[in-house]
Amino acid sequence: SSELTQDPAVSVALGQTVTVTCQGASLRVYYASWYQQKPGQAPTLVFFSGNSRPSGIPDRFSASSSGDTSSLTITGAQAEDEAAYYCGSRDIGGKQVIFGGGTKLTVL
Amino acid sequence: QVQLQQWGARLLKPSETLSLTCGVSGGSFSGFYWTWIRQSPGKGLEWIGEISHREIAPGGTTNYNPSLKSRVTMSTDTSKNQFSLHLTSVTAADTAVYFCTRTPLHARNYFDPWGQGTLVTVSS
Numbered sequence: 001s002s003e004l005t006q007d008p009a010v011s012v013a014l015g016q017t018v019t020v021t022c023q024g025a026s027l028r029v030y031y032a033s034w035y036q037q038k039p040g041q042a043p044t045l046v047f048f049s050g051n052s053r054p055s056g057i058p059d060r061f062s063a064s065s066s067g068d069t070s071s072l073t074i075t076g077a078q079a080e081d082e083a084a085y086y087c088g089s090r091d092i093g094g095k096q097v098i099f100g101g102g103t104k105l106t107v108l
Numbered sequence: 109q110v111q112l113q114q115w116g117a118r119l120l121k122p123s124e125t126l127s128l129t130c131g132v133s134g135g136s137f138s139g140f141y142w143t144w145i146r147q148s149p150g151k152g153l154e155w156i157g158e159i160s161h162r163e164i165a166p167g168g169t170t171n172y173n174p175s176l177k178s179r180v181t182m183s184t185d186t187s188k189n190q191f192s193l194h195l196t197s198v199t200a201a202d203t204a205v206y207f208c209t210r211t212p213l214h215a216r217n218y219f220d221p222w223g224q225g226t227l228v229t230v231s232s
Contacts, residue, residue: 035153049217088219096155
């Protein structure tokens with residue numbers, strides 16, 4: 001099996017840009033997907049398949065990848081972006097799914 | 109717009125079997141792996157497993173988290189557009205919010221949409 005590593009917490013000033021990263025060997029083979037989760041709610045998909053943003057997700061959300069690291073960037077963070085962000089992907093073998101431990105984003 | 113609505117027993121005693129069902133409305137049941145994911149209180153997401161429609165193989169194809177495989181069974185009822193999770197011999201460590209979701213067969217790398225979540229508590 002493999003694992004995905006995320007920073008536990010990140011903060012950003014309102015209106016500024018922040019990047020949340022996810023690192024793992026499986027990301028050299030599989031795309032990461034990104035989820036936003038607010039307290040008491042189910043996760044919401046915010047980016048997937050390298051360059052795809054679900055309908056309804058603001059275009060201030062973008063993602064990129066390089067080597068074993070995937071990054072989710074919020075350009076012009078808003079107060080409503082304060083949430084936990086999780087990355088996920090297939091593991092190296094492709095049959096299982098793994099998630100990062102999550103990054104708690106605080107918008108100051 | 110596809111919606112997932114889940115239900116099942118919320119309070120279990122140790123050694124009992126957890127049973128949850130997820131109903132799919134507004135979309136096709138074929139073309140996806142139907143998935144269960146859980147989240148222990150204050151913790152991250154844990155993938156439990158997935159089941160495909162029978163289009164891949166009779167009865168569907170399943171993949172389970174190795175750490176839970178001996179206790180997990182997933183099934184589908186295509187006549188009702190539902191899929192279910194059964195987890196036997198639960199302990200306090202199985203206390204979590206359980207989510208149902210789906211991932212497309214052709215990509216299998218993202219989950220959308222998600223059910224509302226069901227908090228299952230295991231306590232004597």
